[in-house]
Amino acid sequence: xxxxxxxxxxxxxxxxxxxxxxxxxxxxxxxxxxxxxxxxxxxxxxxxxxxxxxxxxxxxxxxxxxxxxxxxxxxxxxxxxxxxxxxxxxxxxxxxxxxxxxxxxxxxxxxxxxxxxxxxxxxxxxxxxxxxxxxxxxxxxxxxxxxxxxxxxxxxxxxxxxxxxxxxxxxxxxxxxxxxxxxxxxxxxxxxxxxxxxxxxxxxxxxxxxxxxxxxxxxxxxxxxxxxxxxxxxxxxxxxxxxxxxxxxxxxxxxxxxxxxxxxxxxxxxxxxxxxxxxxxxxxxxxxxxxxxxxxxxxxxxxxxxxxxxxxxxxxxxxxxxxxxxxxxxxxxxxxxxxxxxxxxxxxxxxxxxx
Amino acid sequence: xxxxxxxxxxxxxxxxxxxxxxxxxxxxxxxxxxxxxxxxxxxxxxxxxxxxxxxxxxxxxxxxxxxxxxxxxxxxxxxxxxxxxxxxxxxxxxxxxxxxxxxxxxxxxxxxxxxxxxxxxxxxxxxxxxxxxxxxxxxxxxxxxxxxxxxxxxxxxxxxxxxxxxxxxxxxxxxxxxxxxxxxxxxxxxxxxxxxxxxxxxxxxxxxxxxxxxxxxxxxxxxxxxxxxxxxxxxxxxxxxxxxxxxxxxxxxxxxxxxxxxxxxxxxxxxxxxxxxxxxxxxxxxxxxxxxxxxxxxxxxxxxxxxxxxxxxxxxxxxxxxxxxxxxxxxxxxxxxxxxxxxxxxxxxx
Numbered sequence: 014x015x016x017x018x019x020x021x022x023x024x025x026x027x028x029x030x031x032x033x034x035x036x037x038x039x040x041x042x043x044x045x046x047x048x049x050x051x052x053x054x055x056x057x058x059x060x061x062x063x064x065x066x067x068x069x070x071x072x073x074x075x076x077x078x079x080x081x082x083x084x085x086x087x088x089x090x091x092x093x094x095x096x097x098x099x100x101x102x103x104x105x106x107x108x109x110x111x112x113x114x115x116x117x118x119x120x121x122x123x124x125x126x127x128x129x130x131x132x133x134x135x136x137x138x139x140x141x142x143x144x145x146x147x148x149x150x151x152x153x154x155x156x157x158x159x160x161x162x163x164x165x166x167x168x169x170x171x172x173x174x175x176x177x178x179x180x181x182x183x184x185x186x187x188x189x190x191x192x193x194x195x196x197x198x199x200x201x202x203x204x205x206x207x208x209x210x211x212x213x214x215x216x217x218x219x220x221x222x223x224x225x226x227x228x229x230x231x232x233x234x235x236x237x238x239x240x241x242x243x244x245x246x247x248x249x250x251x252x253x254x255x256x257x258x259x260x261x262x263x264x265x266x267x268x269x270x271x272x273x274x275x276x277x278x279x280x281x282x283x284x285x286x287x288x289x290x291x292x293x294x295x296x297x298x299x300x301x302x303x304x305x306x307x308x309x310x311x312x313x314x315x316x317x318x319x320x321x322x323x324x325x326x327x328x329x330x331x332x333x334x335x336x337x338x339x340x341x342x343x344x345x346x347x348x349x350x351x352x353x354x355x356x357x358x359x360x361x362x363x364x365x366x367x368x
Numbered sequence: 369x370x371x372x373x374x375x376x377x378x379x380x381x382x383x384x385x386x387x388x389x390x391x392x393x394x395x396x397x398x399x400x401x402x403x404x405x406x407x408x409x410x411x412x413x414x415x416x417x418x419x420x421x422x423x424x425x426x427x428x429x430x431x432x433x434x435x436x437x438x439x440x441x442x443x444x445x446x447x448x449x450x451x452x453x454x455x456x457x458x459x460x461x462x463x464x465x466x467x468x469x470x471x472x473x474x475x476x477x478x479x480x481x482x483x484x485x486x487x488x489x490x491x492x493x494x495x496x497x498x499x500x501x502x503x504x505x506x507x508x509x510x511x512x513x514x515x516x517x518x519x520x521x522x523x524x525x526x527x528x529x530x531x532x533x534x535x536x537x538x539x540x541x542x543x544x545x546x547x548x549x550x551x552x553x554x555x556x557x558x559x560x561x562x563x564x565x566x567x568x569x570x571x572x573x574x575x576x577x578x579x580x581x582x583x584x585x586x587x588x589x590x591x592x593x594x595x596x597x598x599x600x601x602x603x604x605x606x607x608x609x610x611x612x613x614x615x616x617x618x619x620x621x622x623x624x625x626x627x628x629x630x631x632x633x634x635x636x637x638x639x640x641x642x643x644x645x646x647x648x649x650x651x652x653x654x655x656x657x658x659x660x661x662x663x664x665x666x667x668x669x670x671x672x673x674x675x676x677x678x679x680x681x682x683x684x685x686x687x688x689x690x691x692x693x694x695x696x697x698x699x700x701x702x703x704x705x706x707x708x709x710x711x712x713x714x715x716x717x718x
Contacts, residue, residue, distance in 0.1 A: 121530065125537065170711055178530060179714055182463060185533045186710050189467065189637055192540075193703035196562045199555065200697065201682055210554055218544045293537060344548070346541055354538030361530050362516035 037309040041318055044306045048321035055328045056096045060088055062336060090226070098224035099331045099345065100324040101232035102285040103295060107323020108243045109281035110296030111303070111316045115250040116274035121181060121361060123297035124164060124282040128187040130291025131195070132156075132163030133283070134217045137290075138195045141213045142202045153231065156287035161279035163187060168275065218346035219292030221331050228288050235284040240320065242277055247313030249274065254310070292327060292346050294353035299323035301360065326353070382657070385650050389664050393442070396671040400438040404678060406430045436568040440632065441674045441698070442667040443576045444565075445639055447629030449666020450587060452640025453647070453659050454622040457594035458615055459528055462713060465641025466626040469532035470509045470539065475627040476635055477539040477546070478505020480557055484546040495575045495632050502627035509535060510623040514616070560634040563699020565674045572632045579628035586621045591655045594618055598653065636673075636699050638706020639666045645713060673701040 060072045067075075067084055075085040076093070106124070113122035124130060136159040140152040148155055171183040199210065215222070249270050252260045257267040282296060303318035304310055330348030337343060402408045406426050408416065415423040416431025423431075448466060455464045455471070466472040482501045513535055517528045543561075547554050593614040596604040601611050630636060646669075647661035677698040 121534075126533075170715075172715065181530060181533055182468065182714055183711065185468060185536070186707050186714075188537075190703055190707040193562060193637065193700050196558050197696070197700055199558050200562065202555075207552075207555060211548065214544060214548045214554070218541065218548065293541060343545070346544070350538055350541045350545065354534070354541065358512075358516055358531055358534045358538065359519065361527060361534055362519035 037307050037311065037314055040307045040309075041314045044303070044318045045321055048318075048325050051325045052100060052321075052328055055325070055332050058332050059096050059328070059335070060092045062332075062339075063087075063092065064340060094226050094229045095221050095224045095331065096328060097229045098232055098289060099221045099328040101229065101236050102221065102289045102292070103299075103324035103327030104320040105232065105236055105239065105281045105285040105323070106292070106296040106327065107299035107303070107319035107321070108240055108316050109278045109285075110298075110323070111300040111312060111319045112243060112246065112250070112274050112278035112281065113296065114300050115310075115312055116253065116271050116278070117180065118254070119180060120301070121297065121357075123294055123357070124160075124278075124286065125291050125293035126181050126184045126188075126297070128163040128167045128184050128191065129160040129279070129282055130286055130293060131188045131191040133160035133286040133291055135159055135163075135191050135195050136287075137213060137216050138198045141209045141216075142198055142206050153284070153287040157283040160286050160291075161283040163191065164279055164283075165275070215344050216290040218344040219290035219349070220334075220344035220346065221289045221327070222335075222342060222344065224289065232284060232288055235281065239277065239281045243281065243316050244313055246274055246277055247311075247316050250312035254312075289327075290344070290346065292330065293349040294357045295323055295326050295330075295348070297357050298353045299326060382651065386661075389661065389668075393664055393668050393671070396668055396675070397438055397442065400441070400671050400675055400678075401431075401434045403675075404430060404434060408434070432570075433567070436570055436573050437565050437674065437678075438671065439573045440565050440568040440576065441670040443573065443580060444629040444633050444636060445643070445667035445670030446663040447576075447580050447583075447625045447666075448636060448639040448670075449643030449647075449662040449664070450659050451622040451625035451629070452642075452666070453644040453655065453662035454587070454590055454594060454618050454625070455640065456644050457598060457653075457655055457658075458618045458622065460598070461529060462645065463641070463710070464529060465638065466506075466622070467635070467637050468536075468641060469529060470513050470535040471506045471532070471623050471626050472630060472635060472637075472640075473536040473539045473543075474509020474512075475502035475506035475623075475630055476561060477543045478502060478508070479631065480543050480546045480550075480561070481505075483553070483557060484550045495572045499575065499579050499628050499631035502631040503624050506623040506627035507620055509539065510619050514619055559697060561699075562697035563630075563634045563636040563702065564677070564695065564697035565633050565670075566678075566695055568632065576628060576632055579631075580625070583621065583624055583628065586617075587625065587659065590618045590621050591659055594655045598655075634697075634699065636670060637703040638710060639669050639702060642706050642709050643669060645709070669702065669705075670698065673705070674698040676701045 057069060057072070060076075061067045061069055065084070065087075067088070071084060072088055075082065075088050109124060110122070113124065113127070114120055133156040136152070136156040140147045140155065167184045167187045168180065170187070171180045199213075202210075221228075249265065252263050252265055253267060253270060253274075255263075260267045260270070286292075299319040299322045300315060302322045303315045306322075307314055307318055309315065326348065327345060330345040330352075333351075334343040334345050334347045337347070398410075401413060408427065408431055412423060412427050413431050413435075416427040416429075417435060419428050451471075452465045455466060455469055456462060458464070459469070478501050479498055482498075486501075513528060513532045516531050516535075547557060550557055596607050597611065597614055597618075599607070604611050604614065626640065643666035644658060644662040646665040647658055651657040651661045677696045677700070680696060682696060
């Protein structure tokens with residue numbers, strides 16, 4: 014078995030209140046500052062690079078006043094919403110990763126491993142290839158519900174949700190199962206609709222390239238609603254980490270609290286997956302980066318730091334995909350293949366086996 | 369009981385079981401070959417295979433198409449079943465299988481990347497090249513799983529599986545990227561991933577059969593290694609086995625078996641996982657019996673799945689649209705059955 018409690022036992026919520034030269038509070042400020050600087054740098058790259066290349070001054074210029082030029086349209090309607098959507102989606106993913114990992118006490122919890130991504134892809138396939146049998150609701154709403162429902166079903170089937178391996182194996186099976194149904198939907202697709210395959214595939218990989226201001230607005234609503242709840246829920250997460258008995262004596266019903274936290278995690282991750290596609294392992298990576306940088310596992314600072322680190326990751330992923338093989342553009346999910354995925358694999362390899 | 373020793377009774381039972389299993393697979397084969405749009409009797413089958421003048425064209429086509437298809441099902445199922453038995457012994461875990469430990473996904477990703485970006489394979493050596501590419505990909509993925517799992521010190525079987533699952537996820541994303549570049553070939557590639565056995569040629573059957581035959585000595589060599597590992601690392605070491613070398617040998621053999629099996633037919637999910645489970649309660653976990661039994665069980669599974677795929681056509685289903693394809697992939701039925709089976713196994717074990 015993998016030792017899932019190793020990290021959580023180390024730190025208690027009181028860690029972040031003690032004053033000192035290198036307190037978690039100052040570390041958090043440092044992480045936020047570094048992440049803000051990185052985001053700014055990446056945003057400048059994203060706004061100025063591309064076809065045509067703009068100077069930084071020009072980009073700021075067209076942001077400040079709309080002169081109805083091509084450059085203004087490019088920056089204001091294509092590049093800026095893309096930057097904001099990446100940041101918001103990444104923040105949602107990072108925060109949800111902390112909720113999932115802490116409430117399941119499972120350091121490997123990632124929404125894509127729980128089948129959430131495949132659920133969202135399934136809905137996308139339904140709407141792309143078979144609009145006539147899709148429910149009469151917005152595509153993102155159905156993607157969102159399908160993703161969250163898949164995650165819940167995986168947890169229900171696994172039963173013992175604190176057993177990392179069971180949850181991940183059930184998630185893998187569910188992903189394979191839904192994946193073959195989705196493949197079947199593609200195989201049976203009427204020939205005149207095969208052309209939509211590329212846009213479907215782009216979604217499955219995870220891409221912010223088609224983000225518009227409407228995407229940004231939807232993500233912003235979920236962010237504004239979900240993140241405060243997540244930070245408030247941090248106290249509950251910390252209580253749960255003390256063990257179920259201790260949590261119960263503090264007046265908490267552990268089972269109910271876990272369900273509520275999982276539901277909150279789904280509320281955060283499902284919109285991100287529904288709007289920009291299932292970018293895997295960002296939600297797995299961000300909390301670990303945050304815990305490592307803050308040297309604490311206190312949930313509230315970690316949620317904040319994981320959100321900004323997730324935001325930097327997705328923005329970085331999009332910049333990477335855009336510039337790596339320029340002028341050809343790759344979806345942001347490239348990050349999963351090149352960086353976040355290999356990291357996750359090596360991370361599991363380094364986990365100490367407790368026997 | 370009184371007249372026989374327990375061992376003799378057990379041997380008798382095993383002989384009976386072996387006979388029944390072989391008969392069942394033979395029955396499955398005859399159904400697979402005989403039943404369809406044209407019914408083939410044994411004599412019309414032979415006439416069709418030999419292209420006799422008294423056989424109708426439809427009989428000739430049906431005899432060849434169904435025989436190659438059934439042969440491919442048996443070969444692929446057998447290879448996957450044996451591979452699964454080796455992997456489960458290696459990981460000492462009943463949940464291991466080629467599709468859970470990243471081996472299948474490695475082979476599949478390698479083939480798709482090759483098809484999309486590599487030089488165009490010619491028709492004659494297509495399957496050979498695919499099999500080699502699949503072996504390289506599957507083994508690389510299997511070895512990566514093994515190597516990374518050693519980062520934390522000893523090889524923990526559970527962690528190996530976790531790494532396999534994660535690596536499988538990363539490789540699946542890589543596959544998606546390749547599909548993005550595949551353009552109009554993408555539906556054909558997805559069909560291959562889903563595991564379809566139709567339009568198998570004799571050449572392909574012989575190539576896969578030859579590949580599996582080449583791997584047979586290695587498999588036989590792995591059987592005592594696996595049995596020694598089953599005693600635990602220390603006991604295996606005491607017998608004189610180098611545990612890491614034994615694991616490596618079994619891993620590479622299992623990877624190659626999986627890769628050869630799926631090189632032509634694509635992803636047949638869960639066969640390697642389920643087949644040993646079907647066999648183990650009947651023959652026990654001694655690999656000398658489990659390996660052939662799991663192979664037969666795998667062959668039976670794929671035959672049944674392909675039988676369903678052959679006879680359940682989308683056009684017979686009440687779908688509100690026209691479909692591009694009129695056949696379902698056998699892998700679909702395996703994914704449904706295997707997924708349910710796997711969930712049941714998880715809920716019982718661990």
